[in-house]
Amino acid sequence: MSVKISIVGAGSAVFSLRLVSDLYKTPSLKGATVCLMDIDDQRLSAVQTLARKFASEAGADITFEATNDLEKAVDGANYVINSAMVGGHAFLEKMRAIGEKHGYYRGIDTQEFNMVSDYYTLTNWKQFDFFTQLTHLMEQRAPNAWMLQAANPVFEGTTLIRRTSSIKMMGFCHGHFSVREISKALNLDINHVDWQVAGVNHGIWLNRFRYKGQDAYPLLEEYLLVLSDWKPEQPFDDNFSPAAQDMFGFYGVYPIGDTPRNGSWKYHFDTDTKKRWYGEPWGGADAPEGWSWYQHQLSLVTQVMAQMAQAIKEKPSLDVRTFLTPKVGQLPEAFLQETQRILDSKEMSGEQHIPFIDALENNHGNRFVVNIPNQGLIPDIADDVAIEVNAWVDKAGIHPEPIDPPLPKRVIQWYLTPRIMRMEWALEAFIKKDPMLIEEFLIRDLRTQSLEQVRSVVQEIMQESGYLGDS
């Protein structure tokens, strides 16, 4: 039986190509149909051209479909991978600007333990609405399909969907990949590293870190001790930032992936503070300069993707390798590496979606980091809150690992509890579509100085995001 995998929001070309390349590197999934869905026809057309080209060069047996109709993507799908960002970055930046105008540095969605600049939980009702729309559609038209959630906010999204829908659904993120980077920095062979992470999406912690049967934390501590003159290579290079190290000191376990970005206000009061904790010149990915850097990279990549697609359309036999070479000067290093990986015949992208599908479909059991309801795995957290943990997946299903050793109480009480509390507030505000709850949320915000400030920012946000409140 051939599998239909639909990618919703397929216009983000790099993400889609990663999945497609993973697919053609997974022989057991040959014959699959990939349905690319996006409402942006131009981007959809470009990604379709690229996907077909890469797949055909790899000699892959994949059938492609492309549509801007969500129902067509859902119909007959076995897996729906959702990576859509409703309104795109432009919407997020607009919301941020309104927040900043009213005195909320980096926008109102920037919050304690949720500082990532495109992980919106308060002004993002359109995104949540889309989650709901998609799951309802799946319930109607593909009730046995899996929904694999890649779009942010994965934490709020997974919790919301698992609470309100009967479909099979799981949230994915690649943040745990920094365990590999950290191990590499320490000169540890990842194949001998016994590791485990636990927490919530963008707030995960290395609760287990052993090397060849021994605790590897002393090696990490030793490494940090001799680490001097640390400077980031790019804004996202924060595994060993002063912020990450300080969080390690306070919480007693190492923050993984996007977690160093998601500290308290201590590291984020203002841009100078960010520079101190995430390094010069950017102040990390979530400072104005760091975020501009990212947006610039993103637009370069989008441009080159569009150009490449155009060139392929004009000359189907084009060798994409030669296309990439002359532009190297302008192109982000990470993107070139990424493209090399996609073109490489063996190396997987690191995204978990295709291996996950392979595990379920062909019983190719594998270890993943998944977002699933807690169900008692982490103590003092409600059963229906989505946590991010390691799990073994095979044809028989999802088998989350017991958290061993347990997360320190410090992490649960000082980090996860306040983060989960705000997730609950944000979800209730969305579910009730109640701007008064956003107001109440902001009343408790460190940047708030008066009720008037709260009311005016919420009013403008509601107006500009198309939800006219009655507050």
Next chain:
Amino acid sequence: MSVKISIVGAGSAVFSLRLVSDLYKTPSLKGATVCLMDIDDQRLSAVQTLARKFASEAGADITFEATNDLEKAVDGANYVINSAMVGGHAFLEKMRAIGEKHGYYRGIDTQEFNMVSDYYTLTNWKQFDFFTQLTHLMEQRAPNAWMLQAANPVFEGTTLIRRTSSIKMMGFCHGHFSVREISKALNLDINHVDWQVAGVNHGIWLNRFRYKGQDAYPLLEEYLLVLSDWKPEQPFDDNFSPAAQDMFGFYGVYPIGDTPRNGSWKYHFDTDTKKRWYGEPWGGADAPEGWSWYQHQLSLVTQVMAQMAQAIKEKPSLDVRTFLTPKVGQLPEAFLQETQRILDSKEMSGEQHIPFIDALENNHGNRFVVNIPNQGLIPDIADDVAIEVNAWVDKAGIHPEPIDPPLPKRVIQWYLTPRIMRMEWALEAFIKKDPMLIEEFLIRDLRTQSLEQVRSVVQEIMQESGYLGDS
């Protein structure tokens, strides 16, 4: 068998006299010994004189002891009522001044849902130390005695003691008395009001309010609708303040007792904000003017108590009624009413301690509002967190009532969760004696603008409170 009741911190004369008068109005406890303990000899001597005088005028059969030795108070005690405030108000005001100097309006102990001006949880390690010292002493010398906790913070204190000590212990507060005041304002006969409160100390909510078999909330709503030109009679008059009404609107149940004082920053950003929500001219009890008013009343009462004691010493046959009359002009109305009640032969003070002792000793079953570990009574709250709920008490023990109807989720998620979270942070900071945890607490405080501000305030607090931190 005669019962020994020790009052620790007996120097707060009004509170001690309330208990003594309750005792001589409870015939089933005749023959009891009351041990008055305080480290302030002058106040102890005054309260002893007054207690003996009032008791003898009432023809009571009470044996009095007075000591400044805690061990003597504990030895042989059946009940130890703790009302001691270590360092007194002077210490609290000193801590507040340091906070204000560093930009923390009303001091660092003033926190979201903990705005009461003498309910300190961060700078009050001396108080917590005393709780621990007293419970340890009781474990050694009176392991079967009950500790009745009256001293604030009752929430943190009860949780701490119940987690760390094996002694029988319960926290008491009289905040629920405002159910009577509210019923009276609505012209409801309290004997026909079926009510229940639930929450945590200083954060309790009227989850059940029925009158003669009918829901009484519509009567309350009607009352609020026609309530116009509300003005407080004194700073503590806040049952129907705009703040209380606004909290009712948001949470869906009415805030009781000290709860209207303990809203979010919405009502407390600054003194003008307080005046808007708690009325002119004071801005409520926890604004600078309201708190000065209270401190002035307190000092007047202390003075008159000392004068009265002196007058009795000089002339043991003095009629205290005549002593009070000529000074009426200066004396707080509430104090005069209080004294009338103490002199009255029947009316009880409203404090729960003596009726509680009577219930346990003589099986005179009664309904109380107690602070006890949650143990599943309120969902989504850990078992070992002290909650404040109604309970029936008799010789067989404490029988907490099921919470019926349950507290709204709104109260649990938006009020109790953040309050409990901060209780946990404060207790961990105390238990570890770790100023870094106070810093981390303040990093998440709305008034904080920088890490430097946090560090400097914590350093000065630690120095001035006698705990030299190593932070």
